[in-house]
Amino acid sequence: MNLSNCATKLAISGYLVSVLLATFAAAALICLQFSGPSAGLPIPKLEHLIAHYHQSQLVASLKGSMYPYVADDDDIVIIENWINAGAADNDVFSQQVMPILEYDCQSCHSPNSTKTGAAPKLPLSNYADVTAFTTAGYSWHRLAKSAHIHLFGIALVILPLTLLVAQLKLHAKVKYSLIALAWSALWLDIVSWWLSKYSVIFVYSIIVAGTIELTLVSLMCFICLYSLWFCANKQDDNQTRSC
Amino acid sequence: MNIQIKPTLTLIVIGASLVSLNAVATSENELTSYSTNQAIVVDGIAESQWQQAKPLLITVDKMPYIANPYPGITQTQVSIRSLYDDQFVYFYMEWQDPTHSLYRYPWIKQADDSWKQLKNKDQTDHENTYYEDKAAIFWDINARGFSKKGCDIACHMADEAGMINGIKQTSAGRKYTRSEGQTIDMWHWKSVRTGPTKQFDDQFVDSTKDPASNRNWGRKGDDKLSGGYKDNINVDKTGPAYGNAMFDQQTHYAITELIPFTDNFKVDDAVPGIIVEAFTGSRGDISAVGVWQDGKWHLEFKRLLKTDGSNAATQDVQFSDLTQPYHFGIAIFDNAQINHIYHEGVLVLKFAK
Incomplete structure (x- = not known):
């Protein structure tokens, strides 16, 4: 795929901006869901996260x-x-x-x-x-349902994003780290959902993995957008101006 | 240097904005009562002194049950302001209600000269068609959980078997507090039954959970010396007992003078279905005037900061410490007997110095 093509840039940018907005919406949802009803800023509370995943x-x-x-x-x-x-x-x-x-x-x-x-x-x-609501953590049915939806869904988001990152002129270590971390965080997050039924430690790993996931997806979107529009060669600039 | 200062300033600005947002959020359910030394005339008209009182705006859009039929409003915004002086606390409340409903169980003359009282009850045997507009304010006295949940702590809906507290009910729900000794002050303005006497019906809610003890469960009237309202019905229950004038939406929607009924009416003429007399005693503690104009109720009312009835401590909220917050909730009844629109959570009244 020719990433210097103006139409391609627009199409990819549309995707990246959408993913960014979705990521912010996901973060907002997490904040609202786990912040509790007290007035003020919706900052997630550890107690609510533990209750949600472990209790x-x-x-x-x-x-x-x-x-x-x-x-x-x-x-x-x-x-x-x-x-x-x-x-x-x-x-x-x-x-x-x-x-x-x-x-x-x-x-x-x-x-x-x-x-x-x-x-x-x-x-x-x-x-x-x-x-019916006294079992610790998610029920197996709910876990299986949530896990497969999230894995399929987020994988479909991460795949194009990491493929784009793979195309960028970045330092190899940075590139590999971003890609590997994005997938690892997803797996750690989902696995921790299952394990948090048994140990509260895995609630902490959900928090860490989730934070990494959201941060990396946002970061990769920004890097891709920046690279697409601001790191182009002269030929690209000419094409950009022409569109 | 600039490079270091700018991010710091930005952070400070963002931080300050977040703190201020937080401050705004915590006061959105707070009503401030402002001190005044001007005389307030309770007449349903907002004189100039009300302009100094910042209104609390509350959307009421929750309902306890879906009544059938229910042609009333399902949401409105209530504006409430408050002032106080050495003796009284005053309130000025407004809400949109497109219908001026005063046609409460009127008697209608039939073609065969008999009389029929109009009723159209819903599935819970409560009226939403031939009734009256009302407003209620619940004040916490000492009910557990009120300061967090508001009125909802006293609301008990019938279960799938129509039972409340194990007792079969036709009503959608009942009100009572959790334990003995816990009470809520209930200020209930009724446009037909207390409107003409320029009062609220000052009631309270206690923990009575059995209709054998009290027909209305925990909902009770404050102590009274005299006055009140009762159905305008003759001994045979075949027609009105009092009234020689036709129902009139402006001046004669309740019987206020006990003039014996004389049937000089034509077919389809209406006679008010209720007799009202001003309460004396604790039940008449709250003076009020409600004015409906251009699709909006304007309700002005006042009560002594501290009441002194023999059971005042359990029946009335006492605004005796003006440094303390007072928790309350509001409900609006659009031509409905028990169905009402309310807000979630609790409101707080604070007195400004």
Whole structure:
């Protein structure tokens, strides 16, 4: 492919800008998802990330997106302790956990609820409903679903990006590092999702890998755009001016 | 040198901007009450002194259930301002509502000379057609979680079996607090039932979870000495008990004088369906005038900063420490009995010095 062709440059630039915007949107989503509802800047909180990847979906929701609906932090502790103790259908469930869910959750999480924002397909009406969300981390089903979507999707983004980087006049070590790191970070991120069910350490590796992924994709986009438009030879300049 | 200073300055500017953004974000649910030494006339008209009070703008667009039928609005923006003096706290509240709804259960004369009271209940046996516009403000007294969740802590919707707290209900939901001793002050303005008496219905919510104890569960009226509202219905329940004038949207939408009913009406004439009398006692603590004009309600109201009824501590929020924040929530009822539009989270009133 002749990268000095003006039309090719425009097409590739369109792709790169789109990837950049998508990367910023992904970063914004992560910030919003893991920053909690407190007023102010949406800075992701480690506690929310740990809850999301390492703790049960119920506790992760209570600490995360559902936090504004929880009357008191002590209620989350009660539910967390009950789940950590095995989430049994015992007195703690009926006398402590269920009343919290009745007060804070069931007005929306009920099969017939038509309240604004209701989640009738995610009821929390009884023990069976609740224990569907007490497994640590992602369920295997959810993991498999998320993993294959992310691997296919991000691979399709990284492949053209790394192929472009491979074409650039960069120092070989820089080029190899960018390409190898981009793929490695993706694999580390996805593998850590699976392993974070078992150890909180892998939540940290998700953070590291995710940060590397977002940074590298952005960096490669900027480098490619810069190289396309500002590192061209005189012949390219002439072609650029002509378009 | 410039090269070093510019990035530093840029960082400082960016940092300051972020901090200021943060500051703005934390005050978006905050209403400030400003001190005034000018006399405020509660008349539903915003005199010049209200211009000094910065309004809090709140979008109310959540609903507790989807009623059928429900022809009312599903969202509006509420503007609320506040002033205070040595004795009273004042509020001026406005919201868009395209319909001026005062046609609450009117009696209509039929062709056979009988009378029929218009009703068109929804699936929960509540009215959204022949009712009245209302507004409610919930003030936290000591309810657990209110300062975080707002009114929502008292909202309990029926489950899939129509049960609330294990009791079968036709109603969509009920209000009560979590535990005994926890109460919420409920200021309930009703355009037909308390509008003519220039008051709010001052109520409160406690932890009553059983209709056998109280028909309205945790929702109760403050102590009263006299006054109130009741249906304008005769002993046989076949027609109005009082009134000799036709329903009029401007001046006669509730019976305020107990003139016995005399049937000199024509077919399709309407007579108000409610008798109202001003509350005395704690239930009449809040003076208010609501004016509907050009598709908008203007509601001005005041209450003593500190009330002194025998149960004031549990029934009324007391603005006794003006350095403290007071948490509250707002709901708007468009011609609806219980269905209302509300906001998520909690609002905060702070008194400026």
